[in-house]
Amino acid sequence: xxxxxxxxxxxxxxxxxxxxxxxxxxxxxxxxxxxxxxxxxxxxxxxxxxxxxxxxxxxxxxxxxxxxxxxxxxxxxxxxxxxxxxxxxxxxxxxxxxxxxxxxxxxxxxxxxxxxxxxxxxxxxxxxxxxxxxxxxxxxxxxxxxxxxxxxxxxxxxxxxxxxxxxxxxxxxxxxxxxxxxxxxxxxxxxxxxxxxxxxxxxxxxxxxxxxxxxxxxxxxxxxxxxxxxxxxxxxxxxxxxxxxxxxxxxxxxxxxxxxxxxxxxxxxxxxxxxxxxxxxxxxxxxxxxxxxxxxxx
Numbered sequence: 001x002x003x004x005x006x007x008x009x010x011x012x013x014x015x016x017x018x019x020x021x022x023x024x025x026x027x028x029x030x031x032x033x034x035x036x037x038x039x040x041x042x043x044x045x046x047x048x049x050x051x052x053x054x055x056x057x058x059x060x061x062x063x064x065x066x067x068x069x070x071x072x073x074x075x076x077x078x079x080x081x082x083x084x085x086x087x088x089x090x091x092x093x094x095x096x097x098x099x100x101x102x103x104x105x106x107x108x109x110x111x112x113x114x115x116x117x118x119x120x121x122x123x124x125x126x127x128x129x130x131x132x133x134x135x136x137x138x139x140x141x142x143x144x145x146x147x148x149x150x151x152x153x154x155x156x157x158x159x160x161x162x163x164x165x166x167x168x169x170x171x172x173x174x175x176x177x178x179x180x181x182x183x184x185x186x187x188x189x190x191x192x193x194x195x196x197x198x199x200x201x202x203x204x205x206x207x208x209x210x211x212x213x214x215x216x217x218x219x220x221x222x223x224x225x226x227x228x229x230x231x232x233x234x235x236x237x238x239x240x241x242x243x244x245x246x247x248x249x250x251x252x253x254x255x256x257x258x259x260x261x262x263x264x265x266x267x268x269x270x271x272x273x274x275x276x277x278x279x280x281x282x283x284x285x286x287x288x289x290x291x292x293x294x295x296x297x298x
Contacts (some may be wrong), residue, residue, distance in 0.1 A: 003063060007031070010067035010085075014193075017069050018089035025093055028119035029085070032247070034072075035063040037112040037143045038082060044073040044143065046081045055079055056069060074136070079202075083171075087225070088113050091192045092120075094211050094224050096168040100124040102164065104184070106157035107171030111140035111150075117169070118147045125149060129161040131170075132233050158234040163187055172232035173198075173205035175240040177212060177259055179276050185214040194227045195253070195279070197245040198236075205231045207248055212259055218284040219259040240274055247271050247279075255281040 001009075011030035020026055042061040044257065048071070049056050057076055066072060071081040099122040108129035109112045118127045130142070130153040130250070131137035137154035139270050144150045146254065153160055157170070158178055164186050173196030185191060191212040196205030209224040247253040260278040272279040 001064070003033070003035075003067075006064045006067040007033070007114040010069075013069055014085050014089045017086040018088075018093060020089050020093045022093055022097070023122070024120045025089065025097070025098070025116070028116045029089065031119055032112065034066045034082075034112060034114045037110045037115070037139075038072055038074070039110075041140070044076060046071040046076070046079075046231075048226055054088055055081075060272070080109075080136075082109065086219070087227075088116075091169060091209060091224060094192055095169065095190050097121055097125075101105045101166040103127045103164035104165045104168040105129040105171070106169070108140050108152065109136050109171070110264045111143045111152065113169075113171075114140065114150060114152075115144060115147060115267065118144070118150050123149060126151070128160075128165075129153065130155060130157045130160050132156055156234055158232070168192070170194065170232075171229070173207065173227075173229045174232045174235040175237050175244055176272070176274055176277050176279070178235045179261070182212070182214070182219060182259065182261065182277070183283060185212075187214055187216070192224060194229045195244065196227065196229060196231065197241055197248060198231055203230050204228060207244070208256075210251060210256060215284055220284050221256045221259050221279070223254060237274065240272060243272050248253070252281075253279070257281050285292060 008030045011026050014029050015186050042059050044057040044059055046055040069086045074080045097120045101121045103117050105114050108131045112199050114129045126149045128151050134154050141152040166189050168191040170193035174193045194209050196207035198205045206228045209227045211222050211224050213220045226229045258280045260280045266273040269280050269282040279291055
């Protein structure tokens with residue numbers, strides 16, 4: 001079997017493991033060479049060790065063995081990996097990407113999943129990617145050099161204006177949706193982001209992966225999966241940590257239905273109430289005046 005054969009089998013494995021219903025996304029997993037983004041072998045498969053807060057590693061030197069639903073270490077000393085393909089596929093699938101879409105990928109790492117999304121949106125679409133780790137950003141820029149529809153930036157994703165977007169994948173834990181990201185979603189735009197509470201001093205957080213959609217009457221929200229992920233370098237409000245932690249512990253966050261931007265006093269539907277955004281269990285009302293188009297926000 002050739003590497004192309006292994007990629008095709010891997011794509012089918014991911015289709016079933018992640019319940020992917022997008023043929024274009026399955027095809028992207030079959031086309032993008034994972035080994036190109038991971039650097040020269042040998043490589044280390046990382047198995048999370050939840051009891052010790054680290055990982056156990058197994059070394060491989062055959063690129064065919066990269067084509068499984070496993071984590072591949074990027075920096076074992078920092079517990080950094082390339083991400084679980086099944087998890088990322090499930091989140092990307094939830095974005096409902098279409099040919100021609102403009103995507104923002106915050107926390108792109110070495111660019112593998114950026115390439116996957118670039119394949120899905122095609123030459124008529126584009127992906128704006130950013131990575132806070134300068135070394136990883138440099139690798140991503142090199143790895144994605146053959147993709148004219150991808151732009152890679154180094155820095156804090158909260159400070160970059162990605163322009164009006166159809167979809168956003170935020171790949172680092174936050175305590176709340178960043179208002180500028182919400183504003184840059186086009187009408188009908190979708191965002192997948194992890195809302196997490198920090199766990200100890202590991203840099204990791206735990207919480208939920210939420211899907212936010214900009215509708216005519218506001219922002220709808222749903223739970224996609226639970227998640228454990230590294231925290232964002234910003235977009236974390238210390239005063240929200242205990243409130244969010246309680247909402248996760250009591251299950252209140254599982255009632256999330258909308259993100260409110262309108263000024264209001266806390267009510268029983270406010271799951272996590274903050275100054276600029278409110279995670280709410282209230283359904284988005286229909287027939288309300290639409291918010292200002294994302295293109296008009298500066």
